[in-house]
Amino acid sequence: RGKPRRGMLRRAVFSDVQRKALEKMFQKQKYISKPDRKKLASKLGLKDSQVKIWFQNRRMKWRNSKERELLSS
Amino acid sequence: ICLPADCTVGGITVTLDNNSMWNEFYHRSTEMILTKQGRRMFPYCRYWITGLDSNMKYILVMDISPVDNHRYKWNGRWWEPSGKAEPHVLGRVFIHPESPSTGHYWMHQPVSFYKLKLTNNTLDQEGHIILHSMHRYLPRLHLVPAEKATEVIQLNGPGVHTFTFPQTEFFAVTAYQNIQITQLKIDYNPFAKGFRDDGLNSKPQRD
């Protein structure tokens, strides 16, 4: 369902393959080291700044959903 | 005048989280739209579960079963039987995307099935649940212990618990029949906000 579509858009849209690989890495480690980041970026055809920002945003999402769990107990 | 939100089977209790909205629709005979590409249910099923083994892993599955063997028609005021039902398409289920997860995970937050989609396309390739228009259905929730799950998930196998809520019954349609149902959908579904003509709507509720 995902295509590596690219154009002159202000906001890039990552493919399903890219997102899944990022997600898999995130499950293993919430913080990614610089060498790992560079390796993952080139494997997925992304700039490593994009991978850095993705982890940053992903941690935010993780925290906000984690805080909701605490309210129930 | 609300149907109970709880359903207990074998020590496990499932609560219909958005019970009041379901009841509001139920009293006017709920309708769910079917489309070729698949349509979400609204309201959708959201459950609160207690009584699971925290450490055991479960798969949560939903399916939609026919209520009876009739086809129905809307006579302008109510639904009435009109002939015999089409044979139900079996084998279409919706597995919750977080499956399998531990009992602790499922009990820690309400479980939503908002991504479940209904279609009238009998040749559907997307894995959506196939229903027949102008038929009457009831959603079912199945808790399947992951260890006992085989390649093909058995919904009537050992250790599987099934829960149903009468207020979630609905008529599958291709276009809305009852105007009151249309209005309820517009009032409550945020995606239909564009059709709320009353600028100061008194029901700013959430799904």
Add this chain to the structure above:
DNA sequence: CCACTTCAAAGGTGTGAGA
């Protein structure tokens, strides 16, 4: 690093026409 914002793309509504 975090908090928050920005703002298009993606995609879910009912409509109303025309089968």
Add this chain to the structure above:
DNA sequence: TCTCACACCTTTGAAGTGG
């Protein structure tokens, strides 16, 4: 009865800015 294109919304999430 059913299907399809709209217009009109929301949600999503990469990227922006400041601390």
